[in-house]
Amino acid sequence: MASVVPGVIKVALLVLRKDIAIEARSREIVYTTLLFAVSCVLIFSFAFVMEEGVPVEGAAAGILWIAVAFSGTLALGRTFERERYGETLRALLLTPGSRAAIYAGKLSGMVLLMLATEAVLTPMVAVFFHAPFFARPLQLTVLLVLGTIGFASVGTLFAAMLVRTRTRDVLLPILLFPVTIPVMIAGVRGTAALLQSPPDEAVATLWIGLLTSFDTVFLVLALWTFEPLMTE
Amino acid sequence: MKKLFVPLVIVAAAMFAYAPVAINKVPLESTMLLVQKIFYFHFATWMALTAAIAVCGVASLISLFKGSKVADWYGVASAELVVIFGVFGLFSGSLWGRKAWGVWWQWDPRVTMATMLVLIFLGYLMVRKYGGPGSEKLAAAMGIFGAATAPFVYKATDWWRNIHPPTTVMRTLGEKFPAAWDLVLYCTGAFLLLVVLLLAARVRLEAMRAELDRMYLALED
Numbered sequence: 001m002a003s004v005v006p007g008v009i010k011v012a013l014l015v016l017r018k019d020i021a022i023e024a025r026s027r028e029i030v031y032t033t034l035l036f037a038v039s040c041v042l043i044f045s046f047a048f049v050m051e052e053g054v055p056v057e058g059a060a061a062g063i064l065w066i067a068v069a070f071s072g073t074l075a076l077g078r079t080f081e082r083e084r085y086g087e088t089l090r091a092l093l094l095t096p097g098s099r100a101a102i103y104a105g106k107l108s109g110m111v112l113l114m115l116a117t118e119a120v121l122t123p124m125v126a127v128f129f130h131a132p133f134f135a136r137p138l139q140l141t142v143l144l145v146l147g148t149i150g151f152a153s154v155g156t157l158f159a160a161m162l163v164r165t166r167t168r169d170v171l172l173p174i175l176l177f178p179v180t181i182p183v184m185i186a187g188v189r190g191t192a193a194l195l196q197s198p199p200d201e202a203v204a205t206l207w208i209g210l211l212t213s214f215d216t217v218f219l220v221l222a223l224w225t226f227e228p229l230m231t232e
Numbered sequence: 233m234k235k236l237f238v239p240l241v242i243v244a245a246a247m248f249a250y251a252p253v254a255i256n257k258v259p260l261e262s263t264m265l266l267v268q269k270i271f272y273f274h275f276a277t278w279m280a281l282t283a284a285i286a287v288c289g290v291a292s293l294i295s296l297f298k299g300s301k302v303a304d305w306y307g308v309a310s311a312e313l314v315v316i317f318g319v320f321g322l323f324s325g326s327l328w329g330r331k332a333w334g335v336w337w338q339w340d341p342r343v344t345m346a347t348m349l350v351l352i353f354l355g356y357l358m359v360r361k362y363g364g365p366g367s368e369k370l371a372a373a374m375g376i377f378g379a380a381t382a383p384f385v386y387k388a389t390d391w392w393r394n395i396h397p398p399t400t401v402m403r404t405l406g407e408k409f410p411a412a413w414d415l416v417l418y419c420t421g422a423f424l425l426l427v428v429l430l431l432a433a434r435v436r437l438e439a440m441r442a443e444l445d446r447m448y449l450a451l452e453d
Contacts, residue, residue: 154377161370167362174358178351179377182384185341217380225373228296 011097015105029078030113037071037121045128060131061191065184067121072114072151073173076159084163099227110152118144136194139204146211147187150218151180157222161229186211237432244429247422258411270328272415276423277321283427284313289379296372304368307375309434311356313427318350352378
């Protein structure tokens with residue numbers, strides 16, 4: 001057992017390093033995802049900014065999370081499209097490591113990418129929608145990290161299993177959004193609690209706890225079902 | 233099951249025929265009056281939906297890990313039942329909400345999450361229809377995740393505390409209003425029997441479809 005666990009981590013890190021190396025050279029997904037997220041926020045500004053140029057109160061939390069979910073879906077589709085296009089998915093699945101390790105590697109790459117997008121997105125929404133996002137930076141970061149893990153854990157599994165399907169582009173959001181709704185509700189509600197003045201830390205902590213439980217359930221299920229799902 | 237099917241259909245038909253009479257007879261509840269009568273079918277619908285979700289979750293697990301065809305048939309049959317009972321339950325809830333809360337649709341957490349459950353199982357059916365070859369596996373994953381999200385729907389009301397009655401209402405109903413409680417159990421029993429019958433009929437249809445496919449293939453060889 002002692003040799004199995006480091007082996008899993010090693011394979012996961014290798015997959016992660018591969019994804020980072022490709023992304024560092026092409027920067028394709030990070031740029032397109034970021035630009036898409038920015039466009040999302042701009043479209044929301046038409047809906048939620050009144051004539052006087054003052055945004056609707058309390059809209060910022062929802063806008064941030066919708067932009068995260070939409071751009072995340074796009075990135076999920078792209079990262080597996082690249083594997084399919086390069087015909088490397090089969091090679092990846094043939095590696096002599098456990099499938100769970102490949103999933104873990106792919107998931108960490110996805111989480112890092114989404115967090116990088118959020119690092120730009122959050123200050124932008126804060127400025128555009130006059131939201132005090134940085135009143136409680138630590139709790140906001142925890143909410144974003146946990147929410148991203150929850151969203152990406154289901155997303156990575158679904159994107160991977162849909163990769164051989166012709167209709168994957170439409171099926172991914174159709175399947176992913178309803179399943180990750182608990183994560184979205186917790187993320188939006190928790191962020192909204194932090195945006196109140198004064199920030200409602202007790203409520204935010206409650207949602208952080210719920211997010212942790214959602215993440216645990218989703219991660220365990222995804223690690224467990226990845227192997228049979230990716231077997232032909 | 234084959235021998236029992238017709239007698240059970242008769243029992244179910246009799247139960248559903250008697251249900252309106254029984255609901256008419258039970259005394260009115262003091263605060264909600266006539267509107268509250270919809271509750272007997274509303275609650276029973278959601279219990280039927282819960283049963284169908286449980287069947288779908290277990291069937292999806294078995295079909296994914298064991299590759300069992302029969303489990304897959306149960307999965308698709310129960311997913312369809314989830315959607316049917318979910319739509320019916322949302323509809324009856326909407327009618328009730330119109331009278332009790334004054335609005336057709338209230339973004340109460342329980343209602344929201346129930347809608348999401350219906351969407352999840354619609355997704356299950358979509359994947360099967362448009363997923364192409366090997367879509368049973370993808371649908372099975374959807375069934376597993378759908379069933380895993382379901383308990384959160386149940387607890388949602390306790391966590392959020394909104395206008396939908398919390399789940400403790402059901403636990404105390406038996407002491408406060410025994411006649412209503414008995415009728416709730418009766419209606420739930422009738423709906424669960426309906427679930428079993430529909431499931432059996434739908435699984436048989438899938439089995440016949442598979443048999444037909446097999447015969448076509450045998451003919452071509």
